[in-house]
Amino acid sequence: MKTILDPDALLAFESLSRLGSFTAAAQERGCAKSHVSQLIRELEKELGTVLVLRSTRSMTLTEAGQKLLPHAVALRELLGQVRLDIEDTQQLIEGELWISTTPSLSQYAIGPLMAELARLHPLLRIRVDSNNRLISPGADGVDFCIRVGRVGDERLVAKALGFAQDKLFAAPGYLASAPPLNHPEDLIHHATLINDDYQYSRQWLLMNGQEEYRAALKPVLCSDTNPTLAVSAINGYGVALLPQFVGETYCKLGLLEAILPQWHANPIPVFLVYPYRSSMPRKYRIFIDFIVEALRPRLAAQA
Numbered sequence: 001m002k003t004i005l006d007p008d009a010l011l012a013f014e015s016l017s018r019l020g021s022f023t024a025a026a027q028e029r030g031c032a033k034s035h036v037s038q039l040i041r042e043l044e045k046e047l048g049t050v051l052v053l054r055s056t057r058s059m060t061l062t063e064a065g066q067k068l069l070p071h072a073v074a075l076r077e078l079l080g081q082v083r084l085d086i087e088d089t090q091q092l093i094e095g096e097l098w099i100s101t102t103p104s105l106s107q108y109a110i111g112p113l114m115a116e117l118a119r120l121h122p123l124l125r126i127r128v129d130s131n132n133r134l135i136s137p138g139a140d141g142v143d144f145c146i147r148v149g150r151v152g153d154e155r156l157v158a159k160a161l162g163f164a165q166d167k168l169f170a171a172p173g174y175l176a177s178a179p180p181l182n183h184p185e186d187l188i189h190h191a192t193l194i195n196d197d198y199q200y201s202r203q204w205l206l207m208n209g210q211e212e213y214r215a216a217l218k219p220v221l222c223s224d225t226n227p228t229l230a231v232s233a234i235n236g237y238g239v240a241l242l243p244q245f246v247g248e249t250y251c252k253l254g255l256l257e258a259i260l261p262q263w264h265a266n267p268i269p270v271f272l273v274y275p276y277r278s279s280m281p282r283k284y285r286i287f288i289d290f291i292v293e294a295l296r297p298r299l300a301a302q303a
Helices: 007-019 022-029 033-047 063-088 103-120 172-177 184-189 226-234 244-251 282-298
Strands: 052-054 059-061 095-101 124-130 144-148 156-164 166-170 191-195 203-208 211-216 218-223 239-243 257-259 268-275
Touching: 007 022, 007 033, 007 063, 022 033, 059 063, 095 103, 095 282, 103 124, 103 144, 103 226, 103 244, 103 282, 144 156, 144 282, 156 282, 166 172, 166 226, 166 244, 172 257, 184 203, 184 211, 191 226, 218 226, 226 239, 226 244, 239 244, 244 257, 244 282, 268 282
Parallel strands: 095 124, 095 144, 191 218, 191 239
Antiparallel strands: 052 059, 144 268, 156 268, 166 239, 166 257, 203 211
């Protein structure tokens, strides 16, 4: 027996196992059907065992064939990655990159970050879609999704980025003339701007370590979008409970101030979601590395 098996025979065996027919395997390998059959026979002879049970209508793997298959798959994936690694040294980062995320993340985080990525790699053509609907990466033409709360499909890769955490914000002008706000119980004396999630309960459940407080509210405005609540707060109409990355955007501009910064609403996990790929194009790997490093600081590290 030879020390090293024929790589062409192993790749032909992997194609046959995956595609289920000699004809399809031959088409993928770019050779004649008889050549695939010959490679399989030589592989079986070399290993001294039957790998494939053939019939006029189907083929199945023997126990030996099942044990060999993972090694053949690993060889195909390795060769694919070798090609990508070599291309990394020869090609520019270019092509389409389509990202889907929530409206708030798109406007306040992902959009600006993707503009920065496009500046770093001018040949990338990046599209960012805003949608609260659960989009399926891959199937819908979307390369990556950044989802809040749930992944929706266990077959997808879900890389945890951190937690979206809602905190309290108000305009400096509003706070200058409003009653003192030293504890969530003081919110009952303030005008508040609420998300649709709180329109019936009219309460914010806030947490500070192990302490929880359900703050009663007197809302003056209810909206289903964070930008509406943020702009209303900027104009001095009350206190808003906003995602941290939204509120901090306006704090840096001096338009809002964080209130009771140790208190926050229930954190919600944020995931980078994409289909599993054994060999990933360089533009995808560049995007993943970039978004993980750039977005994680804008999210809470833990619940």
